[in-house]
Amino acid sequence: EVDLVESGGGLVQPGRSLRLSCAASGFNFQDYAMHWVRQLPGKGLEWVSGISWNGAHIEYGDSVKGRFTISRDNAKNSLYLQMNSLRTEDTAFYYCAKDLTMVRGLGIFDIWGHGTLVTVSS
């Protein structure tokens, strides 16, 4: 069964850092682009970042560019999001999502993790 499990969320002060992880299983992780998507509590969805199958192609949303870094370890079937200089407006549920297509990806999210809550507050 295909599954994505996020971890690493929690309460952090503004300006501090946090690293999210996503463990993948049930599919050939190394073949697919992967993404992070976030959702403010009770609000809509915002794409955060995406990475191609081999990490060669990376993109970020405007609100996190320069502060967040996406990476992956195909040997460990894992996706990561390093979040620096956190702001109160980064408070959200963060979902790991698999792209529908292989290699570079199209930006379609066919499998989602369960989400991990990041709360940025003093």
Next chain:
Amino acid sequence: DTQLTQSPSTLSASVGDRVTITCRASQSISSWLAWYQQKPGKAPKFLISRASNLQSGVPSRFSGSGSGTDFSLTINSLQPDDFATYYCQQYNSSPYTFGQGTKLEIK
């Protein structure tokens, strides 16, 4: 960035009804549009790609249409399990953006 505007924001309907949710893009996105369903406390579920391609396992009462800037999601004969929030999302260009969501409520 491409903005997506969904309407209505909230839709009240009864079991058995046929409902339509619309999604308008701020610029042409060809057919590069997906639809998702989200229930409270759960992750979104992928329903439709390329405006009208139903994902495997999604009931045939769901259908999508449109191209360019105007799209719609139709649900025929609403079932109790369909009451949820629906989002459209464009993948024509990065940053990939979502509509603000349409909450489908039981009347």
